[in-house]
Amino acid sequence: MTKGETQSASAGEGRALPTPGEGKKSQNTVRVISVTSGKGGVGKTNITINLAYLLSKMNKKILVVDADMGLANIDVALGLTPKVNLFHVLDGRKSMQEAMIEGPGGIMILPSASGIQEMSDLSKGQKLTLLDELRSLSREMDFLLIDTAAGIAGNVMYFNMAAQEIIVVASSEPTSLTDAYAIIKVLHQKHAKNRFRLIVNMARDPQEGKEVYQRLNQATDRFLNLHIEYFGYILRDERLPEAVKQQKAFTALYPHSPASKCLASLAEKLCHEQPVGGDPGGIGLFWERIIEKNCG
Numbered sequence: 320m321t322k323g324e325t326q327s328a329s330a331g332e333g334r335a336l337p338t339p340g341e342g343k344k345s346q347n348t349v350r351v352i353s354v355t356s357g358k359g360g361v362g363k364t365n366i367t368i369n370l371a372y373l374l375s376k377m378n379k380k381i382l383v384v385d386a387d388m389g390l391a392n393i394d395v396a397l398g399l400t401p402k403v404n405l406f407h408v409l410d411g412r413k414s415m416q417e418a419m420i421e422g423p424g425g426i427m428i429l430p431s432a433s434g435i436q437e438m439s440d441l442s443k444g445q446k447l448t449l450l451d452e453l454r455s456l457s458r459e460m461d462f463l464l465i466d467t468a469a470g471i472a473g474n475v476m477y478f479n480m481a482a483q484e485i486i487v488v489a490s491s492e493p494t495s496l497t498d499a500y501a502i503i504k505v506l507h508q509k510h511a512k513n514r515f516r517l518i519v520n521m522a523r524d525p526q527e528g529k530e531v532y533q534r535l536n537q538a539t540d541r542f543l544n545l546h547i548e549y550f551g552y553i554l555r556d557e558r559l560p561e562a563v564k565q566q567k568a569f570t571a572l573y574p575h576s577p578a579s580k581c582l583a584s585l586a587e588k589l590c591h592e593q594p595v596g597g598d599p600g601g602i603g604l605f606w607e608r609i610i611e612k613n614c615g
């Protein structure tokens with residue numbers, strides 16, 4: 320694992336904002352995907368890290384945004400020590416480039432976005448600068464994966480609203496299912512999101528994954544008139560917490576384990592599918608929406 324500190328350029332040094340012409344070029348095909356759940360502790364952070372790692376092994380450029388303000392952050396999970404986070408960027412003290420750290424397989428990580436809370440305090444000029452930075456940054460990316468916190472609190476909703484594709488993670492625990500239903504309901508009814516894909520994590524076997532999906536889909540079908548898609552399952556693996564303890568990506572540590580094979584097949588799907596029915600927009604729109612929602 321490469322343990323990145325900060326990028327070399329100091330704040331604002333030698334960095335020109337993109338010109339309007341460059342802005343046009345930034346209409347790229349980056350896919351903005353949020354990984355979310357109703358209940359906490361179902362595996363979002365691990366799934367995000369490992370999908371990012373596996374996609375980057377397939378030569379995709381990945382930016383992971385840690386949108387969880389809790390303690391189990393991506394940098395902690397990977398043993399990285401960011402000196403700068405989004406708060407400093409929003410504050411104008413550091414550039415986005417400086418805030419990003421490099422994780423396993425060369426994935427780029429934007430550490431905990433706790434500064435998002437402060438967005439309402441930004442001036443219009445600061446917001447535009449931020450947008451320009453993000454636009455130019457995303458030009459090189461294929462995927463932007465957002466690891467959200469659990470639940471239906473404000474920030475989780477903002478990030479899910481802004482994402483083009485939403486992956487909901489649940490386990491077979493009944494509360495995980497009812498909470499997954501709750502987040503889908505809010506996103507669908509209040510924020511007009513219509514496409515959800517489910518990953519069933521910590522499944523005992525493939526059958527359990529299917530059953531969990533069917534139960535959830537029956538509920539959304541019946542009460543929300545909404546069909547959700549089954550993205551797949553990840554087997555429970557007792558060595559996974561071990562990888563967390565070692566602050567490594569599980570799929571890097573145990574690439575041949577059954578759970579890693581499940582993750583690899585999900586990464587393959589993401590890599591090779593044509594994004595369908597997603598919300599159009601790209602990263603520029605993603606951040607515009609976040610800023611809009613936060614600055615109302």
Ligand SMILES: Nc1ncnc2c1ncn2[C@@H]1O[C@H](COP(=O)(O)OP(=O)(O)OP(=O)(O)O)[C@@H](O)[C@H]1O
Binds near residue numbers: 387
């Ligand atoms: N497939 C799995 N098999 C066994 N343990 C797992 C599996 N997936 C995740 N875990 C364990 O579950 C715990 C929670 O995982 P993780 O932190 O990724 O969840 P989370 O959804 O991001 O939690 P939070 O809501 O707190 O952010 C970790 O200890 C992790 O090792």
Ligand SMILES: [Mg+2]
Binds near residue numbers: 363365466467468
């Ligand atoms: Mg997490």
